Amino acid sequence: MKVLLSWVREFVDIDEPAEAIGRKLSLRGLPLEALEPMSDDALMDFEVTANRPDCMSVAGIAREIAVVYGLPFRAPHSAWPEAGASPSPAAAPPIRISIEAPDLCARYVGAVADVTIGPSPAWMADRLNACGVRPISNVVDITNYVLLELGQPMHAFDHARLAGPAIVVRRARAGETLRTLDGKPRALAADMLVIADAERASAIGGVMGGAESEVSASTRRIVFESAWFKPQSVRATSRALGLRTEASMRFERGADLTAPAVAMARACELLSQLGAGTAGPLLDVYPARHQPAVLFLAQPRVEGLLGMHVPDAEIVRILEALGFGVEPVPGGWSVVAPGWRVDMHRDVDLIEEIGRHHGFEHLPATFPGVQQAPAPSDPRIARDARARRVALAAGFSEAISFAFIEARHAEPFQGGEAPVALANPLSEKFAVMRPSLVPGLVGAVSHNRRHGRRDVQLFEIGTRFSARGETRAIGLAWTGLATPDHWSGGRRDVDFFDMKGVVEQLASLFDVEISARAPAEGSVAEAVLVPGRAAVLVSGDRSIGWLGQLQAAIGDAHDLPANDVVYVAECDLDALSAAVAPARMTTPLPRFPAAVRDIAMLVDESLSAATVRGTIRSKAPSTLVGVTEFDRYQGKGIPDGKVSLALRLTFQSLERTLTDSEVEAATTAVVDLLTSELGAVRR
Amino acid sequence: MTTIDPSIGTDRARAIFDEELAGVASAAALQELRNRWMARSGSWVAAFMDLIARATPDQKKALGRGANELKKHVEVALADREAALSATRRPAGAVDVTLPGRAPRLGCRHPLSLVREEVGAIFSRLGYQVLEGPEIEDDYHNFEALNMPAEHPARDMQDTLYLANPLTPASYAPPTRGLAPRAPQPLTLLRTHTSAMQIRQMERHDPPVRLVAIGPVYRRDNLDLTHTPMFHQVEGLVVGRGITLADLKGTLTSMAAALFGPATRGDESARSGQAPLVRFRPSFFPYTEPSAEVDIRCIRCGGEGCPMCKRTGWLEILGSGMVHPAVFEYVGYDPDEVTGFAFGMGIERVALLKWGVEDIRLFYENDLRFLEQFGR
Numbered sequence A: 001m002k003v004l005l006s007w008v009r010e011f012v013d014i015d016e017p018a019e020a021i022g023r024k025l026s027l028r029g030l031p032l033e034a035l036e037p038m039s040d041d042a043l044m045d046f047e048v049t050a051n052r053p054d055c056m057s058v059a060g061i062a063r064e065i066a067v068v069y070g071l072p073f074r075a076p077h078s079a080w081p082e083a084g085a086s087p088s089p090a091a092a093p094p095i096r097i098s099i100e101a102p103d104l105c106a107r108y109v110g111a112v113a114d115v116t117i118g119p120s121p122a123w124m125a126d127r128l129n130a131c132g133v134r135p136i137s138n139v140v141d142i143t144n145y146v147l148l149e150l151g152q153p154m155h156a157f158d159h160a161r162l163a164g165p166a167i168v169v170r171r172a173r174a175g176e177t178l179r180t181l182d183g184k185p186r187a188l189a190a191d192m193l194v195i196a197d198a199e200r201a202s203a204i205g206g207v208m209g210g211a212e213s214e215v216s217a218s219t220r221r222i223v224f225e226s227a228w229f230k231p232q233s234v235r236a237t238s239r240a241l242g243l244r245t246e247a248s249m250r251f252e253r254g255a256d257l258t259a260p261a262v263a264m265a266r267a268c269e270l271l272s273q274l275g276a277g278t279a280g281p282l283l284d285v286y287p288a289r290h291q292p293a294v295l296f297l298a299q300p301r302v303e304g305l306l307g308m309h310v311p312d313a314e315i316v317r318i319l320e321a322l323g324f325g326v327e328p329v330p331g332g333w334s335v336v337a338p339g340w341r342v343d344m345h346r347d348v349d350l351i352e353e354i355g356r357h358h359g360f361e362h363l364p365a366t367f368p369g370v371q372q373a374p375a376p377s378d379p380r381i382a383r384d385a386r387a388r389r390v391a392l393a394a395g396f397s398e399a400i401s402f403a404f405i406e407a408r409h410a411e412p413f414q415g416g417e418a419p420v421a422l423a424n425p426l427s428e429k430f431a432v433m434r435p436s437l438v439p440g441l442v443g444a445v446s447h448n449r450r451h452g453r454r455d456v457q458l459f460e461i462g463t464r465f466s467a468r469g470e471t472r473a474i475g476l477a478w479t480g481l482a483t484p485d486h487w488s489g490g491r492r493d494v495d496f497f498d499m500k501g502v503v504e505q506l507a508s509l510f511d512v513e514i515s516a517r518a519p520a521e522g523s524v525a526e527a528v529l530v531p532g533r534a535a536v537l538v539s540g541d542r543s544i545g546w547l548g549q550l551q552a553a554i555g556d557a558h559d560l561p562a563n564d565v566v567y568v569a570e571c572d573l574d575a576l577s578a579a580v581a582p583a584r585m586t587t588p589l590p591r592f593p594a595a596v597r598d599i600a601m602l603v604d605e606s607l608s609a610a611t612v613r614g615t616i617r618s619k620a621p622s623t624l625v626g627v628t629e630f631d632r633y634q635g636k637g638i639p640d641g642k643v644s645l646a647l648r649l650t651f652q653s654l655e656r657t658l659t660d661s662e663v664e665a666a667t668t669a670v671v672d673l674l675t676s677e678l679g680a681v682r683r
Numbered sequence B: 001m002t003t004i005d006p007s008i009g010t011d012r013a014r015a016i017f018d019e020e021l022a023g024v025a026s027a028a029a030l031q032e033l034r035n036r037w038m039a040r041s042g043s044w045v046a047a048f049m050d051l052i053a054r055a056t057p058d059q060k061k062a063l064g065r066g067a068n069e070l071k072k073h074v075e076v077a078l079a080d081r082e083a084a085l086s087a088t089r090r091p092a093g094a095v096d097v098t099l100p101g102r103a104p105r106l107g108c109r110h111p112l113s114l115v116r117e118e119v120g121a122i123f124s125r126l127g128y129q130v131l132e133g134p135e136i137e138d139d140y141h142n143f144e145a146l147n148m149p150a151e152h153p154a155r156d157m158q159d160t161l162y163l164a165n166p167l168t169p170a171s172y173a174p175p176t177r178g179l180a181p182r183a184p185q186p187l188t189l190l191r192t193h194t195s196a197m198q199i200r201q202m203e204r205h206d207p208p209v210r211l212v213a214i215g216p217v218y219r220r221d222n223l224d225l226t227h228t229p230m231f232h233q234v235e236g237l238v239v240g241r242g243i244t245l246a247d248l249k250g251t252l253t254s255m256a257a258a259l260f261g262p263a264t265r266g267d268e269s270a271r272s273g274q275a276p277l278v279r280f281r282p283s284f285f286p287y288t289e290p291s292a293e294v295d296i297r298c299i300r301c302g303g304e305g306c307p308m309c310k311r312t313g314w315l316e317i318l319g320s321g322m323v324h325p326a327v328f329e330y331v332g333y334d335p336d337e338v339t340g341f342a343f344g345m346g347i348e349r350v351a352l353l354k355w356g357v358e359d360i361r362l363f364y365e366n367d368l369r370f371l372e373q374f375g376r
Ligand SMILES: [Zn+2]
Pocket: B298, B299, B300, B301, B302, B303, B304, B305, B306, B307, B308, B309, B310, B311, B313, B314
């Protein structure tokens, strides 16, 4: 709200410079947004919060200043004639006003005036200009001047253009249209309030006047309007029409039911002051008079809520200065809110007024007492922190990406399901909620690669969205070298098993045993990963995630440099934590030594390690406690289509030390098993 | 090499020795030097002994003292240099210890994640329960129960992102109290604040309540230097008997000190407790009454005024207030029995201030050159 200091001074004798006023009001709920010094004046722009429509006026700001500085406020109505005062003898005849929609218009004050249209005097035009309102003509300028001064929107109709002549406040008729002052034709809906003449709509109530009844240079007689319109109705109409005006902004926040007559008196006074015309009687249609809210303020409640002591006299001073009626009653006060304080519903609203004008700077700093032990925190926080530690230790840096991504980036990761799309996205880039963390990570890898990074390892822990709801996952992406460059050599690009190792560590963190399988047809892993370098991860029959080499086409879509090899993985943290076995008791350390035997077996190259291990596990002697693949060799000395698989077998008994011959027998049993079951040959 | 000539005197000879010693770089050269100065015959020391033997009795005493001092000096210096030389000798299999080590790669933390964790830790320490919650919400929990019924103008303050097709909650536990619909509500929007989580918690638990809810929230804000359509928020809520606005001030003061450290304490007067760390400015939120915006003392200038705080000495950091009685009615608490405070703070805002980041979009680019500045 832009106000001129000189204008404010018509309501309160404030000597402070504008800057000081601004600083002080900023601490009382009216932050000064901008200050424009002028030759012998200042334009102050205050930010007014949505609950304070009364401060969208010079008088409202002046009242706050008066309270802050403890100065008297010259109430606007004291200077002007009472509503309904007797008209001057030359006054124009009245007009018939009827309110057919009293639920949307609680009060309508009209006045007919004979006018001579011309320019406004310089002082008025200058004030309007300074506040960003273009002067048009004396009559129109008066309506804008009163709006700025008192916050009450007004309108002027050309009397000659009103059929009847009559003012009818009613809902729009089906199919009714109106060309508004901005020249645009508007289709009106049946729930919109219009100000009509005897025949058709001539204004949209509280939003904008119509072009047909607009005051023009040839206008000789006008009808001034000063009314009260229901906030919800004005807001809905304004939104539906996409039409926000100075009037609608004030009505939708709640206008003062007592203001229309005061504003009309002020407009008529200005009319005669400017020599622009003479008004007839104020016609006040006010079917149900405003019943001011009476609130009980319990004295102990003030300190009880604020935690600071405010003396009773100060409480009364603040409320009265703000225009409240205050009556002492047992235990507190009975408080009547003035008409312009539409935000007063409960005692806390009064306490806020007391607190802010007494000064929040007087608040002591205390602590809330603890009555009981805190309830446990969301277990996901500690869980995610553990997963984060594993990823960081494995060299991955933490990424945070927008949860909405492009539809084309999401599509391959949806597993054939519909995406969770936004109805009103900011742009195509943010169209759907991510079904996976990997698209965002690939985008981030691409960004880093295009900015000169060779090795990129990123992870993100975040929410994935599907029609079934939200799941929390960790996604990983890795491109470049497997380990940092070192002078000793060992330079190697990241491969499938680097990424699989990280995922295995994640699973072991949760003490969950996972196994890898080739992805099923139609799965996300199949859709986004290179065939033969793709795996889905399961624990029992629970799906945990997937990993593998990203398909080039997916990288291309994110502008990843061509030929970049990126390994990606995603693990469902919710599924992982659900798969956690109950906490285990420790087992005693073995008292007898273990025996280790290495065997090398020639097997078909198509045979998976999991099959070999599974075969051994299925029928192994009970003393076999461990099987590890420690070498896999193809090439010289190995027949085509075969592979030499070296296995380390660990045997141990809890009861005694195994003899050499027992270990040998057990090893032979394993070899025989592989030979008979899988056609393996010992090398 | 200077010819051995004891007639130059022991002081001059000592200077010559020091010069020659300085040129010794190997054990062999050191042995050579030792022979030249200390050998029984033909050395400097031997030459001085000869000189003493030939001197008159009254010269002998002075000459003897000088020669002995020279001898002692040479012995000590030779021993020191020998020790120094043997220390630099590389044993078999020695490595060049100055070459870089084989460091395992360590990832970097994201600054938003660091702040999130830090804020969580601060409030855990103050006895708060730390919660997260669903990011897709229903209208009731995001707006209505926060005293923003349909058509409430305050809904404009948070431009909302809506789903094209509402979702049905996967699991549903009806609220045990309050005005919430007992049937599951369609999930229609991305939460605009984490306050929705606070409502859900109050609907299911009796007071007292002492929690912070942390996580991403969404608003239809265009990307610019200070806005992103997704950002992170931490919201605190304390409800109980006799909770006051002054309690909020104390709580936020200690949070600011913990989060921003001694810098917030600024100049001497601030340190001595004269100047407060936080400042409340009256404001408006539909779900709190009274409401206040909270500033912290500028972490760069300590309150004197600098470009960061636009010369005000204060940095705006969060919105807060006393829980509106209407909110208590929505969740089934008695506003005559309990009071409470609530506050909401942007994680990005904290990170921007804490590390002097000038463009909020950097937090979502995941550029390693940026992330690596936040340490491991
Ligand atoms: Zn500063």
